[in-house]
Amino acid sequence: MIENARVLQPEFIPSEVEHRDGEINHLSHALDPITRGERAEAAFLTGPSGAGKTCIAQFALTRLRENVIDINHQYVNCWEDYSRFKTLYRILDGINETLNIHRQSTPTDVLLDRLRDYDGAPYVVILDEVDQLEDKGLLYDLYRISNLELVLIANREEELFADLGNRLSSRFSSCERIRFDQYNESELVSILEARARWGLTSGTISTPELQIVANAAAGDARTAIGILRTAARYADRDGADRISTDLISEAIPEAKSEIQRKSLDKLTEHQRCLYDIIAEAGEITPSELYERYTDCVAHPKTKRMMRNYLSKMEHYNLIVGNGKTRGRTYQPLS
DNA sequence: TCTCCACCGGAATGCTTGGATG
DNA sequence: CATCCAAGCATTCCGGTGGAGA
Numbered sequence: 528m529i530e531n532a533r534v535l536q537p538e539f540i541p542s543e544v545e546h547r548d549g550e551i552n553h554l555s556h557a558l559d560p561i562t563r564g565e566r567a568e569a570a571f572l573t574g575p576s577g578a579g580k581t582c583i584a585q586f587a588l589t590r591l592r593e594n595v596i597d598i599n600h601q602y603v604n605c606w607e608d609y610s611r612f613k614t615l616y617r618i619l620d621g622i623n624e625t626l627n628i629h630r631q632s633t634p635t636d637v638l639l640d641r642l643r644d645y646d647g648a649p650y651v652v653i654l655d656e657v658d659q660l661e662d663k664g665l666l667y668d669l670y671r672i673s674n675l676e677l678v679l680i681a682n683r684e685e686e687l688f689a690d691l692g693n694r695l696s697s698r699f700s701s702c703e704r705i706r707f708d709q710y711n712e713s714e715l716v717s718i719l720e721a722r723a724r725w726g727l728t729s730g731t732i733s734t735p736e737l738q739i740v741a742n743a744a745a746g747d748a749r750t751a752i753g754i755l756r757t758a759a760r761y762a763d764r765d766g767a768d769r770i771s772t773d774l775i776s777e778a779i780p781e782a783k784s785e786i787q788r789k790s791l792d793k794l795t796e797h798q799r800c801l802y803d804i805i806a807e808a809g810e811i812t813p814s815e816l817y818e819r820y821t822d823c824v825a826h827p828k829t830k831r832m833m834r835n836y837l838s839k840m841e842h843y844n845l846i847v848g849n850g851k852t853r854g855r856t857y858q859p860l861s
Numbered sequence: 862t863c864t865c866c867a868c869c870g871g872a873a874t875g876c877t878t879g880g881a882t883g
Numbered sequence: 884c885a886t887c888c889a890a891g892c893a894t895t896c897c898g899g900t901g902g903a904g905a
Contacts, residue, residue, distance in 0.1 A: 612890085813868065829894060834869065852901045853867045 528763045534726040535756040537749055540585045545721065546714045547583050550705055554587040554678075557703035561649050561676060562595050569670065569677040569699060573684045574707025577747030580680050583707075584653050588678075597648040606656040611665050615639060618652055618669075643672055651676040658687045670698055677702075709746030716741045718748055719755055727759060732770040739772060743779045753782040787860075790843040798836045800824055805846055806859040813855060 533539055544551065550572075560567045572580045588600050601621025608614045615638040622645060652669070658681045660666070669675055681687045684704070688696050710718065719737045732755075740758070744751035758778035762770050794802060800823045805811055811819075813833075821827040828836075837857065840846045849856050 610890095828892095830868090831870085831895080832893060835893085838870085848869095850868095850902090852869065852899090854902060855868065 528728055528731055528768070529726060529759050530728055531726045532756075534722055535752060535759065537752065540582055540589065541721070541725075544579070544583065544586050545717055546710065547579050547707075550579070550583050550707060551587055551590075553703070553705050554583065555590065557705075558587065558591055558651070558676065558678075561591065561598065561651070564649075566673065567676045569679065569702040571684070571699070571702045571704050572678065572680045572707065573682065573704070575682060575709050575746070577744070577749040577751070578707040578709055579748060580707050581653075581655055582748075584655075584678050584680060588651055588653070591651070595649070598651065599648050600651040600653070602653045602655065604655045606659045609659050609661050611662040612638070614654075614660065614665060615642065618642060621652070622647065622650060639668055642669075642675070645672075646674070649674050649676060651678065653678045653680065655680045657681050658683075667698060710748055711746070712738065712741045715744060715746070715748060715751050719751055722752055722755060730769065731759070731762070736770060736772055736775055739775050740779075743775075750783065753785060754778050757782040757785070784861075787845065790845055793843075794840070794845075797824055797828060798840060801833065801836055802840060802845060802859070805857050810849075810856050810858045813857070816857060 529535070534541070554570055554572070557570045558567050572584060574580055585602060592598055592600070599622050601618055603614055603617045605614060608617045619638060619642060652675060654660070654666075654677065657666070657679045666677075666679075669677060679687075679699075679702075688699075716734065716737050719740060720734070723732050723737070737755075740751055740754045743754060754775065755778075758770050758774045761774045761778055762768075765774070767774070791799070791802065797820075801816065801820055804816055804819045804823065808815075813830075817830055817833055820833065837846065837848065841848060844860055847858050847860055849858065
């Protein structure tokens with residue numbers, strides 16, 4: 528059934544991209560000066576998740592590499608590499624400059640100096656989920672490096688610029704802004720058709736079923752492809768020769784909770800205990816939560832530490848906190 | 862309106878850890 | 884092997900905030 532699992536993976540970049548010609552051209556145009564050895568304006572991609580921002584950024588870069596012989600590039604996910612050090616390290620990694628950089632005896636500014644000293648081919652850096660970057664001042668430092676080209680990706684433009692402060696905002700005011708809208712249902716269906724064609728045995732799924740998948744994904748291509756992947760896996764498991772609507776119904780909630788499950792696996796014993804209490808209670812006050820938590824584990828941490836755990840879990844979209852001070856409650860996010 | 866105080870989150874500080882260094 | 888050092892974790896202290904009740 529599954530002939531090429533790779534094309535159903537979230538990180539797969541297809542060799543042809545549908546329904547995003549305008550955005551690709553816009554980005555290619557913004558990067559065009561590089562082909563003439565000039566400096567490009569920073570590009571800024573915004574839009575909801577699953578709208579193809581990451582995919583188009585990498586795709587446009589691949590195409591650029593076909594036109595420019597000598598160019599380096601690196602993709603950085605700021606959600607994972609959120610600190611100044613980690614981001615810089617990842618960027619240096621892309622040009623193999625990380626030799627002799629060790630955690631100790633390496634103040635972060637040494638990393639920046641080394642990046643400044645770089646005088647090789649033009650270097651394009653994609654900073655995905657840039658709003659998650661802890662130290663936004665890093666953007667200013669990166670911006671000033673001459674042969675470094677930035678492609679920034681974030682969900683909402685306003686939120687990022689609110690964090691940047693005036694000096695930085697004006698610095699990036701001239702950047703090339705590219706907005707992405709959600710895919711509509713028929714666009715999602717044709718994206719899914721392409722993935723099914725590349726990845727699955729032909730005839731295993733037809734358009735009406737793909738419409739159900741697309742509908743459930745609500746414009747999010749990542750979710751849509753996740754559902755298709757899960758359904759195909761189920762079909763394999765059952766030894767079925769095609770993907771039925773029943774299998775899709777089974778796959779929809781599963782695929783939607785897959786990301787959450789991955790996050791849950793990353794939690795420590797204490798964090799997991801807190802999450803379980805919140806999930807079981809449905810809604811709970813901080814003091815009640817702490818009380819139950821102290822009963823749940825052998826050596827409970829302090830309240831302050833619990834707050835750190837909770838904010839981390841909010842960052843992972845596992846829970847939400849309602850209210851700011853007194854009367855705050857926590858709820859699980861389904 | 863004023864006073865509590867539950868709760869948040871920043872800052873200072875100490876302890877632990879893991880990889881390079883001698 | 885012992886040593887060193889910054890990251891990361893945890894604790895303590897504390898100022899700020901805003902809802903509840905006098």
